[in-house]
Amino acid sequence: MKKILVTGGSGFIGSHTCLLLLEEGHEIFVIDSHINSSPKSLERLSTIIEAENIFLNGKLHIYKGDLRDNKILKKIFLDANKNGGSIDAVLHFAGLKSVSESFNSPMLYWDANVNSTINLLKVMEANNCKTIIFSSSANIYNSKTPQLTTENSEINPVNPYGRTKAVIERILTDIFESASDTWRIANLRYFNPIGAHPSGFIGEDPQGVPSNLFPFITQVAAGRRKELTIFGNNWPTKDGTGVRDYIHVMDLAEGHLRALKYLLDSKPRLLNLNLGTGKGTSVLELIETFEKVNKVSIPYSFVNRRKGDLPITIASNELCKTCLNWTPQRTLEDMCRDGWKWQLQNPKGYFNSNENF
Numbered sequence: 001m002k003k004i005l006v007t008g009g010s011g012f013i014g015s016h017t018c019l020l021l022l023e024e025g026h027e028i029f030v031i032d033s034h035i036n037s038s039p040k041s042l043e044r045l046s047t048i049i050e051a052e053n054i055f056l057n058g059k060l061h062i063y064k065g066d067l068r069d070n071k072i073l074k075k076i077f078l079d080a081n082k083n084g085g086s087i088d089a090v091l092h093f094a095g096l097k098s099v100s101e102s103f104n105s106p107m108l109y110w111d112a113n114v115n116s117t118i119n120l121l122k123v124m125e126a127n128n129c130k131t132i133i134f135s136s137s138a139n140i141y142n143s144k145t146p147q148l149t150t151e152n153s154e155i156n157p158v159n160p161y162g163r164t165k166a167v168i169e170r171i172l173t174d175i176f177e178s179a180s181d182t183w184r185i186a187n188l189r190y191f192n193p194i195g196a197h198p199s200g201f202i203g204e205d206p207q208g209v210p211s212n213l214f215p216f217i218t219q220v221a222a223g224r225r226k227e228l229t230i231f232g233n234n235w236p237t238k239d240g241t242g243v244r245d246y247i248h249v250m251d252l253a254e255g256h257l258r259a260l261k262y263l264l265d266s267k268p269r270l271l272n273l274n275l276g277t278g279k280g281t282s283v284l285e286l287i288e289t290f291e292k293v294n295k296v297s298i299p300y301s302f303v304n305r306r307k308g309d310l311p312i313t314i315a316s317n318e319l320c321k322t323c324l325n326w327t328p329q330r331t332l333e334d335m336c337r338d339g340w341k342w343q344l345q346n347p348k349g350y351f352n353s354n355e356n357f
């Protein structure tokens, strides 16, 4: 059992990972400002865990606060020391993630993503906590070809959001190089996480109009939005629509647990790792699969390309296989089925939801 600090743990990927950490018996300390999430996601973890007859017994500590606030971070580390031990590792999910918003409000993104991380790293170092897994993104690459993106592919992000992620990776690399015998760092570069926990109790709950494709599709299917607009039908891809590497959020969460174990069990190191399936799916293919699996219809129309988009991003996951002896297991059909179940059970996300299940 380890003590793990999870930043942004109420969010989409964080909440699914917290569930697995608790199921593995870890004690977790979650900090989240709820700028893009609801406290209900973590409340629902207890429902899932109780259904599995696992007892939480004070294993989940929740703090509402912003990572740029030193006081709350220091308090968490102090609290973790109270019953002996200390924070063993940090899973750092907190951050803002909308590409379009990052074009409109770059300062907000640099502050929320980079300054938060610097603050976190300072408090970690002061507490001699030197193991961190960072939520990086395929957005740091600039892939223009159908070739698989490897960890050595060019880093040259095309939007401010991706640039904040690339800079944080650079900061973490500099820190590692300054004391490579003490730090354990993993930059996990996620491709496109979608889907939800198969129970339908937790899932993705974007505030306002979704900027990502999958939650837009589920909301159109549910009748919350009239139609999907597809950004471009003239990309140099198999059917003219953008191709991405979609990965089930539960696979992504499992990837974190693998990476955590790998880091804690091995000597200090810096790891840059893609988390993707190695398979490319176009927008039209995703719609078709979603319609077929869930027997629903997704009306759509084409509009111009979106600023900051790339035609195709698919991960090479060879390094992941070698290092973690693991690759994602779930299919596109699983992602569509589980994501739809979450949407059906929670038509308005966590807001106004009926908690009596």
Ligand code: NAD
Pocket: 007, 008, 009, 010, 011, 012, 013, 014, 031, 032, 033, 034, 035, 036, 037, 038, 065, 066, 067, 068, 092, 093, 094, 095, 096, 097, 112, 116, 135, 136, 137, 138, 190, 191, 192, 193, 212
């Ligand atoms: P999310 O918005 O659901 O979760 C992020 C959480 O961080 C939210 O709960 C939010 O309230 C919290 N947060 C944001 N800024 C904070 C701050 N300053 N202090 C405290 N809490 C703060 O997003 P997600 O999809 O779960 O993504 C998690 C991480 O993974 C993010 O860093 C994101 O950039 C990265 N990522 C996501 C995707 C994706 O498609 N979902 C892809 C690649 C990388």
Ligand code: UDP
Pocket: 099, 192, 211, 212, 213, 214, 216, 228, 229, 230, 231, 232, 241, 242, 243, 244, 283, 306, 309
């Ligand atoms: N996309 C789209 N309509 C939308 C949202 C996204 O056509 O409303 C397309 C987008 O152009 C890209 C793919 O869907 O080709 C995945 O977009 P998303 O924003 O989910 O992920 P990212 O572009 O960050 O990889």
